[in-house]
Amino acid sequence: MEKVLIKNGLVLSMAAERPVISAGDILIEGSIIAKIGKSLPAEGVDKRIDARGKVIMPGLINCHSHAAMALFRGYSDDLRLMDWLSKKIWPAEARIRGEEIYWGTMLASAEMIRSGTTTFADMYAFMEDVAAAVRDSGMRASLCQGLAFRDERAGLKRIKYTYRLFENWHGQAGGRITAMVGPHAPYTVPPDKMRLVIDLAAELNAAVHTHLAETSEEVDQIREMYGKSPTRYLADLGLFDSCRVLLAHAVHLTGEDISFLRGIKGGISHNPVSNMKLGCGVAPVVDLRRAGVTVGLGTDGAGSSSTLDMFQQIKTAAWLQKNHLGDPAAITAYEVLRMATVEGSRALGLEKETGTLEEGKKADIIIIDIEKPHLYPHNDICSLLAYSATGADVDTTIINGQIVMEKRVLLSMDEKEVMKKARECAAKILEA
């Protein structure tokens, strides 16, 4: 079992309600954090990492993405939603196959590792190809096949893919891959199909990842169809009682909606960059957290959000709440850092494995270089990490004990090859 010793860093474990920053070392044995402490002995260690002048913190958790959409980055910006979908995304998605999904996910994984993300939750198609990319890139991921039922036969076929994903990939890649059930959204999954999905999740003992209340149009549509809000629609079908859930967006919520969400197992993925860039509105993050709901952060797909840098989500989440509520004290640097780590792990049901630096947990660790002008002086480490750092400041990324990036060099994949393949795949499916 390989032993890696990280020496002399500033350890921000994220394990407490308030930041505790201690100078120290971390010993990794195999995939596990074996020891956190001071002056740990280096005997028998296979690899030493010098973290002097650097922060050691848990890897970031991206709670909502469509990773392979990295191929669509910048392809269709500044368009209204229906133009974006009908003129650009749907025609391109009709041409996409497993190969494009694989390389798109590899590209996204390269970006995520480079910017300090160690776990992501993904909903898309061809999920076995996504799983293969997760296996190869070294990422940790919770994957689900998107289930939409606008075309009933296609919808049922995707249920077959869900079974396959569970059979072939759940718990695979050294335990890095978990699977979820992925009903797309209230407006694409009618009540009878949602009940079927709930049964499926029970049968597979799996969590449910779905979009919820992303736009006001969705709220209007569901109200027209069912006479209730999207949240109540899901609540009335029993989703929140029966299943652990991961709810993406949750922008348009009433007070009553929040009361339905109060008791959910799992949590919400707040995706502030995607919400702002698509003009969707402001999720009631402060209210949700006050109600005790777990809120993690996600990037959504780079086709819409343009970036998978979770540090961008962290600062944008804080800014958006502060500005929306007219109160710079509405949410703190440490709170948004918690959303990107420990709360994200809870939203994904991975809180026993990741989200904090604690002995016995999986070694999902990032090391951030703060010896740079834009991170000087070091008046407050949490403020620096939340508001001044970017993904480019991540020096080293470790997932499941494997060093996947060291000193900004990707070790788990051939980055040039990934970029070349991604360019070729994009050329194949996108119109010039």
Added chain:
Amino acid sequence: MEKVLIKNGLVLSMAAERPVISAGDILIEGSIIAKIGKSLPAEGVDKRIDARGKVIMPGLINCHSHAAMALFRGYSDDLRLMDWLSKKIWPAEARIRGEEIYWGTMLASAEMIRSGTTTFADMYAFMEDVAAAVRDSGMRASLCQGLAFRDERAGLKRIKYTYRLFENWHGQAGGRITAMVGPHAPYTVPPDKMRLVIDLAAELNAAVHTHLAETSEEVDQIREMYGKSPTRYLADLGLFDSCRVLLAHAVHLTGEDISFLRGIKGGISHNPVSNMKLGCGVAPVVDLRRAGVTVGLGTDGAGSSSTLDMFQQIKTAAWLQKNHLGDPAAITAYEVLRMATVEGSRALGLEKETGTLEEGKKADIIIIDIEKPHLYPHNDICSLLAYSATGADVDTTIINGQIVMEKRVLLSMDEKEVMKKARECAAKILEA
């Protein structure tokens, strides 16, 4: 006269209403862009820069900052404005002297050069020390002494400093430094003093840099004092008729206010990160631009905004308008790139020298490496630059023909020394 030839880049000149991206070369002679074209001959050239796989664009223009406040980065985040000022900033500012101002500005300049900013507009104290830092760092800057008159004698002393700044520094450092007159804000400059400032600007033939309508509290206060909006207050005093102006923030404007601003010479500095982080509100950027008002982008001081990365301002400006107006088409990638370049140069009255890549203009140029996973694939260069790139993607920065950063290495200053001095200065003036 030194000749530098940049070869084989993607040139985005920002000189046209729509993006024109051409593969090409740029020849710099001394401080000037001598030639833009294809396959320019390398004879007699002192230095060649290979820009293959990179974008060449104008340096970014930061229209509003308090650069030396970089020392306060992270010192007082997540506090309400009056707590921030009275408990943290004012006590620290009372201890600040020229030395701290110099090293704080050097730190800010290091950060700005590293993130592609070549020009900044600054308002603060000890401006001769700021000017010395601008001289030494190689930046281009428009400087003004902040003039507040809550204490009348101190206010008049600052007018003396303004004269000195003009005498000793206007047009200095190879023409990189220009001076402005800097009345702080409507709520700190009463009518008689604002008239005095307007006369001073006329006497010095100078532009006026001031804060305007940053918070709703300011609007309430000015309404209570003068029975009108802050914008109308300045308009009625004749500021907009008499002077070229640079108006920072302009968040809280009525339709009537916008009509007063329609004809101004100069422009507005929109500072979206600062506005959001302090919970100030959303400036009516789309309305202002539609009314023909020039709107540049600024960072404000890093004490509040935490970052001086103009790429962060670019994307945040776009997101904020899109979300506020509920329309992803409200403003485009190219429009926000223009705000950060050509419109910024107009706001500062430097449009003959900088803001675009054109023959005869000053060589203020940045080169951006787009051969990275988070900038792949290259579906749309402007979208990439506006929404996916960060300051860390700037490879090379040239100001006034001088290469101040090459391949991410700062050449115009000793970065380690600057960081060390900044840390010492912060320790001296801030409470632990």
